Amino acid sequence: MSQASIATTKSLYDRDFYLWIQTTAEQLKKGQFNEIDIPNLIEEIESMGRSEKRELKSRLIVLLMHLLKWQYQPEKRSESWRSTISEQRICIEGLLEDSPSLQPLVSEVFDDCYQKSRLKASEETGIKLNFFPKESPFTLEETLKESFFER
Secondary structure, three states: OOHHHHHHHHHHHHHOHHHHHHHHHHHHHOOOHHHOOHHHHHHHHHHHHHHHHHHHHHHHHHHHHHHHHHHHOHHHOOHHHHHHHHHHHHHHHHHHHHOHHHHHHHHHHHHHHHHHHHHHHHHHHOOOHHHOOOOOOOOHHHHHOOOOOOO
């Protein structure tokens, strides 16, 4: 592959990302491996993995925050909170079905996500942070269980 061809492919990544994706996919399908912009392809694949991890953490934080609100503000429980709890559980389940290798990550990030959910719950409710337990009052299994704390 000539230097001009490499430069053209790499500049395509910078000029038109969607076209770069289409071109790269077509090159892979045709077995044109020496034409592929490998450094950017690697970067994009790694980025996809980080994105899945971020989504899992984000959904877990929202779920835990709503469970805290549900437990500590029973007088304000709403269908909206119930719906958010259900939606986050469904989405987390979907992420784990699509990428089972994320399962161990849930345990690894659970405590950190709980701490972030405490902060968010405190901000949203006006309840002082120290009112919420420093350690999660819910286990990971309870947090993800469809019927836990929703009815």
